[in-house]
Amino acid sequence: MSSYQAPLQDMQFLLQQVFDADSVWQAIPALAETIESDTAAAILAEAAKFNEEVVAPLNRAGDEQGVSFDNGQVTTPAGYAAAYQQYMEGGWIGLCGEPEFGGMGMPKMLGVLVDELGYSASNAFNLYASLTAGAALCIHAHGDEALKQRFLPKLYSGEWAGAMDMTEPQAGSDLRHILTKATPQADGSYRINGSKIFITGGDHDLTENIIHLVLAKIDGSDGISLFAVPKLAVDEAGNSGESNGVTAGAIEHKMGLKASATCVMHYDNAQGYLVGRANRGLVCMFTMMNYERLSIGIQGLGSAQAAYSLAAEYAKERKQGSAPGASAEIAPIIVHGDVRRMLLNIRCLTEAGRAMAVMTGLQLDLAKFAEDPHQKAYATKLAALLTPVTKAFLTDRGLDCTIDAQQVFGGHGYIRETGIEQWVRDTRIAQIYEGTNGIQAIDFLGRKLVADRAETLNQLLAEMTDALTSFSRVPAAYVEHQLAQQRQFSDAIAAIAEQKSTAPDLINAVAVDALNAFGYMLCGYYWLTMSERAQACQAKLPVTLVRSKQKLCDYYFTRLVGRFDMHLAAVTCGADSTMQLEAELF
Amino acid sequence: MSSYQAPLQDMQFLLQQVFDADSVWQAIPALAETIESDTAAAILAEAAKFNEEVVAPLNRAGDEQGVSFDNGQVTTPAGYAAAYQQYMEGGWIGLCGEPEFGGMGMPKMLGVLVDELGYSASNAFNLYASLTAGAALCIHAHGDEALKQRFLPKLYSGEWAGAMDMTEPQAGSDLRHILTKATPQADGSYRINGSKIFITGGDHDLTENIIHLVLAKIDGSDGISLFAVPKLAVDEAGNSGESNGVTAGAIEHKMGLKASATCVMHYDNAQGYLVGRANRGLVCMFTMMNYERLSIGIQGLGSAQAAYSLAAEYAKERKQGSAPGASAEIAPIIVHGDVRRMLLNIRCLTEAGRAMAVMTGLQLDLAKFAEDPHQKAYATKLAALLTPVTKAFLTDRGLDCTIDAQQVFGGHGYIRETGIEQWVRDTRIAQIYEGTNGIQAIDFLGRKLVADRAETLNQLLAEMTDALTSFSRVPAAYVEHQLAQQRQFSDAIAAIAEQKSTAPDLINAVAVDALNAFGYMLCGYYWLTMSERAQACQAKLPVTLVRSKQKLCDYYFTRLVGRFDMHLAAVTCGADSTMQLEAELF
Structure with a gap:
């Protein structure tokens, strides 16, 4: 390999x-x-x-x-x-x-x-x-x-590393119940006491020091604050010194990601420094969290791409069976439609997913650097809307893609030395950590769409519509299909917003399908955009690239475009069927 | 746990x-x-x-x-x-x-x-x-x-165990190229020489002897024959004796199923006995293979059920967050619509999958025992049609379900000691071995539907339609929806049969979607049947069971029924978009 x-x-x-x-x-x-x-x-x-x-x-x-x-x-x-x-x-x-x-x-x-x-x-x-x-x-x-x-x-x-210390056994998705304490000191610093679990990179031997960003409650307060707590004490000049009472108590044994240290961390009177305002720790931590959410989405994307490389190479080399309708001569398995289906699925989802990641990066750049306050405000909101989608959609598809890639290898895909099964195990965590994909979806539908009265969404859809109507090189039927999906999505979100007050369970019940519908809708948009732009710029591009984008766009609009409809149907079905079975009947 | x-x-x-x-x-x-x-x-x-x-x-x-x-x-x-x-x-x-x-x-x-x-x-x-x-x-x-x-x-x-020895490094899905040889002996037995890989239970310490069913080519023939080759020589009275030259050369290190020995097997002049006729080994092996295919489908089903038990119990115990619209009191996570969604998906697919497995078992019983030759012939064909579906659909859904169950556990789901991640790793192989799910789908669509001119399919659909039209206790709208899907499926298969000669790649390209569409169509049928029968027999049944079947049927027809449409859309889209990209552009 x-x-x-x-x-x-x-x-x-x-x-x-x-x-x-x-x-x-x-x-x-x-x-x-x-x-x-x-x-x-x-x-x-x-x-x-x-x-x-x-x-x-x-x-x-x-x-x-x-x-x-x-x-x-x-x-x-x-x-x-x-x-x-x-x-x-x-x-x-x-x-x-x-x-x-x-x-x-x-x-x-x-x-x-x-x-x-x-x-x-x-x-x-x-x-x-x-x-x-x-x-x-x-x-x-x-x-x-x-x-x-x-x-x-x-x-x-890179001399020092960073870590994000939030979860405790009783406080995972719901951080209100953390028990780690911070006691104010005369010099303005705090002494941190408590324990955390599931701390990625909580301890390791890669760097001289590790700066932990730790959520804790200041004595006497139920609010959550954020502290920078170094593994080794740091003097005012920024030099590492002796131990600061931050120790790893254990590492977890996991399904995958085995070379990443997932630690139980203990803080024994560790000196920490308040980051941001007291009791505003969750807001501050979200700056790091959103950064990591985008990064974890890219973990899914990177895994899919790596798995694709392995599987495509194998499919072109491994001979087994003959092409249908051809001679009985043994042929590489890429002649088989079902093998191509798996590879094309990965390719379509990975390339469109990469466009979504770059789009999110662009909005973060505009939010940070744009001088026009309107542009800055919109980019800030759009980055916030896209972040949970990038995290959840790219990691869900990342798992799908690594599984498809593994399937291309047949029995060899289940053997460790082939190397492909590791991608499935390693990327599986990406759907869970930094907020499960269910949490991402509820944030997306509840906060980023409904609480925003779909303003950011509708501005984005309007821009997408403008771009689509300017396209001249992609099949008009695909563009019409895409525009129809965009209208359906907008209508579905408006309907949910209307029912919100009378159906408190609705957002939680349909959020994952809403996020996936939106994700596939963006995939369609980016395939049209990529095919259009490749043809428009063909003088500057390799002919194989232009042809690939056109043919992958065809594949997307032929075989994958229906995934949007499936998810949208679930978005518009209400919460009743999900909520009505009594808990004891599960 | x-x-x-x-x-x-x-x-x-x-x-x-x-x-x-x-x-x-x-x-x-x-x-x-x-x-x-x-x-x-x-x-x-x-x-x-x-x-x-x-x-x-x-x-x-x-x-x-x-x-x-x-x-x-x-x-x-x-x-x-x-x-x-x-x-x-x-x-x-x-x-x-x-x-x-x-x-x-x-x-x-x-x-x-x-x-x-x-x-x-x-x-x-x-x-x-x-x-x-x-x-x-x-x-x-x-x-x-x-x-x-x-x-x-x-x-x-159970004093002796069995094993199925087919695959060689160069011959997996395509067994034409096996190299293992059988040399006829004067006593009517054969001497077997060669090697096989991926032999589940090829060697172990559970039984006194292991009977290997080995595919090999008789000297001078390119046909494939089947041999019973014991690990220890067996005398005429059926007693095990000394070594028969059948040895394990290595075991594989795998993603999961680690307690199952997957062996490289060597046959060094091992005595073997022809099973069935010479050069008809594949046909004979298919008897075992089809048995194992059904069994492996049930591996997916059993994994999904086991994972459901763990996840449902966790969801009722683990407290995190509050119910939407309720007080801020911390509640078990089963109050959340998205957690319910995952559990209900598993429940719906597992219970309907179990009905599919029992249905397949019933046809095997009728094929074996029925005295009416027409009934016997139909049951034989129907069992052959259902076997690849049970294998592929139940293992694909088995993986989906174990992944959903793992997701319910959040971060704890990725930790080995929780136990849930093992189900994902163990069941993953079920989509691959005994013929990959792609191979199952091609067998289903190509041989069991198209080559049969859909006769068995259409008889089955007619029976399902008769049953559905007799139902009086389930919502008429669901029945209509189900009947429409059955018609659409039948039409799609007829259309494929018509294009078969002009589009040799078509079956291979759309087979997996056809199998999944059929699988979901059966799920809908069985949910209606289960809800109908539970209500009809409610005097004899626990009230909780009757209520569960009704509510799960609602969930299926509200939230999952659209999966059929997604797969059917891919079935009817032709092969071009799948086949047109040149192999070197992958």
Whole structure:
């Protein structure tokens, strides 16, 4: 099995032809100097090379060896520490970080693609970096100047890692019930006491220090606050010192992601620093959480892409059976329609999913950098709307795609040494952590659509409609179908908003189907856009790329477009059938 | 986590009220003396007790410990050999076996339910028994009298086990290319030389001997023949003696099913006995294969049921969040519509899937026992039509259901000690082995529908229509919807049959969607039937059962019925979009 090959051509096509990144970047003063297409291409090529050559080869051995825990010390698999050192030296963790604290200030539209390359090489390895970048983002957004000076440079450089410490045994999806306590000290810091579970990267041997962002309740308050709690004490100059009472109590044994340390963490009078305002910790943590949600969506995407590479290669090499209607000669299994069906499903969902990730990255860039306050406000709301979709839709499809890819291998797909089954196990967690996909869907439908009175949604749909009606190179029937789905979706959401007050269970009951309907609707939109743009720009593009986009668009609108209808039908069916069976009859 | 609890009430309801088993059995002379409802109930209760108390407790430890291989010897996990001894003593392996060779002669309609109980307790443990029963079935169907006398009594008793040896590295789905050779001997036996891979239960320490059914080519012939090849030589009196040159070369390390030994097998001049006619081995092996296909479908069903039990119990105990619109009081997560959605999906698919399995068992019984030749011929064809559906639809839904069940557990679902993730890993193989689900679908659409000119299908649909039009207790709108789907399905198959000669790729390209459309159509039919029959027989049934069937039927026709449409749309879209992308563009 050859190693991972990055889909650089598809990525470049998305950035330049589909999202017209150069124009976007030129229009933003903060980015115009930093980035243009050649720089972006060089960064992607470098990230691809590093992930293909250094990270991908560690992935399977890391799964077999796993993380170990002895005498309170977590040890990552062989090769992880050395690779992480190289990763750090490449400056990758600070790619989208703030230049004043040592970050490279690159746009997130590029960052999501680099993140995909990382997850495609190794889910477990990339997570350590993703949490570090997310912790830095949160400290930058909510920390005071002293905290930023103290922590950000070493987070961006990668010398220190970050972790997000929220869950306790009795408080998972519902964080109101956390018991970890923070006691104010005379110097303005706090002493943290308590325990957390399921802390990804809670302890490891990759970095000198780990900065934990910990949710806790200040003595006497039931509000939740956020604290930066280093593993080793940090002096005012930003140097690590002795132990700060933050220890791993155990690591979990999991279905997959075995090279990622999932820790039970204990805080024994650990010194912590308030991030943001007291009792406003959930709001601050959401800055990190939303960053991680997008990143986890990309975990699903990266897994699907990696699994596709393996399966497509196998399907072209493995000979078994003959092509229907042809001679009896044994042929590679890619001649079989059912094998193609699986590969085309993956391809369609992965390429459209990548467009959704880039779209979300673009909105985050506009929310951060745009000078027009209206554009900034809309981009902020649109990023908030797209984040739960990117997280849930891309991870649900990520699992579907890794399962399809495994199926292409037949019996060999179930054997560990083939390597494909690891992608199924590793990506499965992405539907669960950082808020289960059910939680994402309720956030999407309840807060981002209904509570917003569908304003952001309808603005997005209007923009999509404008774009679609300008298309001249894709079949008109597909465009009509897409426009009809967009109208149906808008109508369905309006109907839910109307019933909201009389049917309190409705949003929870139909949210997952609403999110999936929206996700497939976006897939349709992006396939039309990709096919249109590929044809419009064909002079600049390889002929194979243009043909692939056209044919995949055909496949999508022929075979996958009906998935929207299935989910929409479930959205419009009310909550009664879901809620009426008494709990004791389950 | 409490252990597995068998769904005996639902099973009894299916047998007695839905399939009217007593009437069926009374009408068949060979069964009228053997079985009636009280005996069936006692057998199910005993099987439930054994599987709950003896087998289920071994399942998780068996996964952790796995099978080991040292010095050519395969050792099953601690407790397996003792439990298998008890299983054997209970006579379970010969449950549906031939009385003249020591079997109990029970109907398969009951056997499928016992099989489900076994798989729900442990996929890995039950497989050893399933392969033994399948090998006995094949020897009984195709072996000569001497072979039957020699092998069947000890297979039915469980003293010996069976295995099915087909795959070689270069010959998986396409068995034409096997290299294993059989050389005729003067005494009428053969000497077998070669190697096989992926042999489930190829070697183990559970039984004195293992009878391998091996596909091989007789010297000088390219036809494939079937041989019974014992691990230890068997004398004419049926006693095991010394080694017969059948050895395990290695065991595979797999994603799951770790307590099941998947072996590389070597045959070094091993003595084998021809089963059936020379060069007709594939036909003979299909007798075992079809038995195993049904059994593997039930593996998916049993996994879904076991996972449901765990998830439903967790959902009623785990408190997190509050019910929408209610007080802020913390509540068990079953108050949330999205948790209910996952549990109801599993419940609907599992109960309807169980009806499909019993239906298939019924047809096998009629094919075997019916005295009316027309009834026998139809049942034979219908069993052949239903077998690939039961295999593929129940294993695909089995994976969906175990994944949904795992999702109910949130983060805890990804931790090995919770036990739920094992069901996902163990059941994943069921979509692959005994013919991938893609192969099942091509068999279903190509051979069982199109090559049959849809005769069996249309007879089945006519019977279903008759039953549906007699229903008076279920909503007429559901019945109309179901009848419309049945017409659409019949039309779609007719259209495919018409295009067959001009579109050689069509069947392969749309087969999986056709099988799934048919599967969901049957689910709808069985939900209407179960709701109708529960209400019609309510005087004899617990009120909670009647209410559950009605409400689950509502859920099915509200939320899941659209899945048929999605698959049917893909069936009717032709092969072009699937076939047109050049192989090198994948």
